[in-house]
Amino acid sequence: MPRVRYILSDGSERVVEVPTNCSVMYGATQNGVRGIEGECGGFANCATCHVYVAEDWLSKLDPASEHEYEMLDGTVSGRRRNSRLGCQLPVTEQLDGITVMLPEQQGQ
Amino acid sequence: MITQQDDIDLTTPSYFANGDPDALWARMRAEDPVHWTQGRLSRGFWSITRYEHAKLVYSGDNGLFSIQEYGNVLPPHPDFENPMNAEALRLTREGASLSSMDGVPHAALRQAFTQKFALPSINKLEQLIQTVTAEILNEVLPRGECDFAVDVAAKLPIMVIADIMGIPREDWDNMYLWNNMFASPDDPEFMVGSPLETAQFSLQKINGYCLGLALERRVRPGEDLISLMAQAEVDGKKLTDEQLGYNGLMFFAAGHETTRNTLCAGLHELVKHPEEFARLRSLRESRVALRTAIEEFVRWATPLNHQMRTAMADTRLGHREIRQGDLLVVWNVSANRDEAQFKNADTFDCQRAPNPHLGFGFGKHFCLGAHLARLEMVVMLEHLLALMHNIEVTAEPERAASNLFRGVKHLPIRFAPVAGVAQ
Numbered sequence: 001m002p003r004v005r006y007i008l009s010d011g012s013e014r015v016v017e018v019p020t021n022c023s024v025m026y027g028a029t030q031n032g033v034r035g036i037e038g039e040c041g042g043f044a045n046c047a048t049c050h051v052y053v054a055e056d057w058l059s060k061l062d063p064a065s066e067h068e069y070e071m072l073d074g075t076v077s078g079r080r081r082n083s084r085l086g087c088q089l090p091v092t093e094q095l096d097g098i099t100v101m102l103p104e105q106q107g108q
Numbered sequence: 109m110i111t112q113q114d115d116i117d118l119t120t121p122s123y124f125a126n127g128d129p130d131a132l133w134a135r136m137r138a139e140d141p142v143h144w145t146q147g148r149l150s151r152g153f154w155s156i157t158r159y160e161h162a163k164l165v166y167s168g169d170n171g172l173f174s175i176q177e178y179g180n181v182l183p184p185h186p187d188f189e190n191p192m193n194a195e196a197l198r199l200t201r202e203g204a205s206l207s208s209m210d211g212v213p214h215a216a217l218r219q220a221f222t223q224k225f226a227l228p229s230i231n232k233l234e235q236l237i238q239t240v241t242a243e244i245l246n247e248v249l250p251r252g253e254c255d256f257a258v259d260v261a262a263k264l265p266i267m268v269i270a271d272i273m274g275i276p277r278e279d280w281d282n283m284y285l286w287n288n289m290f291a292s293p294d295d296p297e298f299m300v301g302s303p304l305e306t307a308q309f310s311l312q313k314i315n316g317y318c319l320g321l322a323l324e325r326r327v328r329p330g331e332d333l334i335s336l337m338a339q340a341e342v343d344g345k346k347l348t349d350e351q352l353g354y355n356g357l358m359f360f361a362a363g364h365e366t367t368r369n370t371l372c373a374g375l376h377e378l379v380k381h382p383e384e385f386a387r388l389r390s391l392r393e394s395r396v397a398l399r400t401a402i403e404e405f406v407r408w409a410t411p412l413n414h415q416m417r418t419a420m421a422d423t424r425l426g427h428r429e430i431r432q433g434d435l436l437v438v439w440n441v442s443a444n445r446d447e448a449q450f451k452n453a454d455t456f457d458c459q460r461a462p463n464p465h466l467g468f469g470f471g472k473h474f475c476l477g478a479h480l481a482r483l484e485m486v487v488m489l490e491h492l493l494a495l496m497h498n499i500e501v502t503a504e505p506e507r508a509a510s511n512l513f514r515g516v517k518h519l520p521i522r523f524a525p526v527a528g529v530a531q
Contacts, residue, residue, distance in 0.1 A: 040474035070219055074226025
């Protein structure tokens, strides 16, 4: 199973195996990784699964849809060039080892 | 065994005021989780009571399962079943408001509003919400008693959304009354004729009012939600008159009973647990603690009893064959009490975390106003904890006679006001 490396805002790390094609958000919420909420269940409707993707992985991702792009303006922690919604990132074998940084805040 | 009387009960609004739907749903979860329900309406439907199946249905929104086909709520009465008679149903089937649309048009229209309801925008309303909360409480604090539902809990979401929509103050009382008539047309307190007549009357009033404001603001736009709605486009076209009226209703109504009912249910339960009240009081400056508590308020209250969908293709759910065209009714309250998902599901636990309840729905139609509702309720709770001591409910509240809205119409309380005023 491909793995995702989550770097939390306090500097700690979790590496988690995620079933192929399940999302980065799913990997976090299923494994109790703190720092991602995903309140709407993974439908790009709440912007609480915001992640910062490590630079060397960014170009390997499919580009954000127009909807995701818009939703990224709705994140509580500042939008950066490497911001994505975790629910829109299916984890494939090609993304094995992908590293994402979790923002300090997702909700209020 | 789930009986014919059980089926009839689920389609009879007064059962929800006088009966024990929680016990019925518990039996259904255990005995027949995907249960064909032939109640007093002309069409039967599948009752979904388990959390896992509820999520499956919502995950299929705008695809396998449709809202627009036959609407997202059960008709409260057989009179409401025929679209020729029932204006609200006709408008739903035409996708007149965001909450009843499917597919690409739904996604496109929702996108017009997402920034307005996203966290950065909502967080900017902190001061407004603080001010409204203080205004509401300053009126009741000196009395040492009030009807919490009417005097406090209902006012908060209405005043905030009315401000966001830019509705003039002098019109707030009318909007509130019409909205109550529309939401509970069966309820003797609000009826002006038959239930159908009551609903039609209030629908015309609210729609007409919102349409009027929207047309003005299409020409002279402001920064408010109605102006945003007036400018919104789907597929290059602005919203029709019907869509303007019905979306206006949706925005006004969507957060009204729901937020009111959640605050009432949460407070009512909280005052039964003085040690918990004291714990939260000591933590009232912790937004994390209050957020967690409010999340449990929502699960506990589950302000919408159900949501309905139509299957657009044959499928299976819980060993049942669902046919294309079948109606499915997801009983959210039942899903939120499902022991298979929530440990000690029947316990009110303000420290419950995670709390993946379905009180705000799930998936593509996940509540657009969830962040707003939470902030309103957190701020209100913060104030209540600071300013009201020894809260007691002085009369057992009447539950609303509705199979859609779950809650109480009145919640009489008395309390010892803490010296000072709300700020």
